[in-house]
Amino acid sequence: ETGVxxxxxxxxxxxxxxxxxxxxxxxxHNTVSWYQQAxxxxxxxxxxxxxxxxxxxxxxxxxxxxxxxxxxSSELNVNALELDDSALYLCASSFPATFQETQYxxxxxxxxxx
Amino acid sequence: xQKVTQAQTEISVVEKEDVTLDCVYETRDTTYYLFWxxxxxxxxxxxxxxxxxxxxxxxxxxxxxxxxxxxxSSFNFTITASQVVDSAVYFCALSEAQAIYKLTFGKxxxxxxxx
Numbered sequence: 130e131t132g133v134x135x136x137x138x139x140x141x142x143x144x145x146x147x148x149x150x151x152x153x154x155x156x157x158h159n160t161v162s163w164y165q166q167a168x169x170x171x172x173x174x175x176x177x178x179x180x181x182x183x184x185x186x187x188x189x190x191x192x193x194x195x196x197x198x199x200x201x202s203s204e205l206n207v208n209a210l211e212l213d214d215s216a217l218y219l220c221a222s223s224f225p226a227t228f229q230e231t232q233y234x235x236x237x238x239x240x241x242x243x
Numbered sequence: 244x245q246k247v248t249q250a251q252t253e254i255s256v257v258e259k260e261d262v263t264l265d266c267v268y269e270t271r272d273t274t275y276y277l278f279w280x281x282x283x284x285x286x287x288x289x290x291x292x293x294x295x296x297x298x299x300x301x302x303x304x305x306x307x308x309x310x311x312x313x314x315x316s317s318f319n320f321t322i323t324a325s326q327v328v329d330s331a332v333y334f335c336a337l338s339e340a341q342a343i344y345k346l347t348f349g350k351x352x353x354x355x356x357x358x
Contacts, residue, residue, distance in 0.1 A: 160344065162344045171247075171348030171350050171351050172288070172334075172348050174345050185342060221344075223343075223344060231278075231290055231343070232344060233290060234287055234288035236286050236287040
């Protein structure tokens with residue numbers, strides 16, 4: 130186990146709703162990244178948070194937003210849910226003294242949008 | 244733009260067979276990192292290896308070995324004497340050296356090891 134935890138494990142929402150997913154990073158890790166993994170695909174980078182600020186972003190619209198808290202835990206918020214948002218959402222933590230450290234992933238949250 | 248191609252969608256072998264998972268990548272960066280992750284049915288991505296572009300030495304870890312060839316932009320993964328517990332989806336990934344957190348993944352290879 131990596132020590133990265135995510136909640137909830139599964140979630141069902143309807144189109145147009147908002148959702149918040151949570152991630153607790155491995156002890157000592159101050160950076161969190163979020164990925165979206167559609168069925169049968171590889172994960173896609175959404176964004177990374179470092180020192181409570183967004184540090185980099187992939188090709189996702191602004192309705193995907195995040196937060197990082199002083200204890201380094203993180204939230205991913207998705208507004209105006211669409212059917213295509215159905216996916217496994219993974220968070221990964223690392224301790225990037227020089228942004229060179231490997232990321233360790235949590236078990237993910239499976240989101241189904243109906 | 245970076246791209247990772249895993250041409251093998253699914254592979255099925257019998258226990259104790261050797262199996263090689265292929266990975267071909269594209270990048271304009273001169274410095275980059277390559278990774279392999281394993282994803283069992285539980286969903287969690289398990290880190291297996293990281294290799295930087297300066298180090299073309301092959302690596303062996305138990306039954307796992309990796310062959311990095313910069314000339315062909317390939318980073319292949321071999322499991323020797325496969326076991327049922329090796330059954331999973333395996334992902335190859337690439338990142339820029341200055342943004343190691345931003346991984347570009349391939350679509351993965353589903354490996355099934357039958358008893």
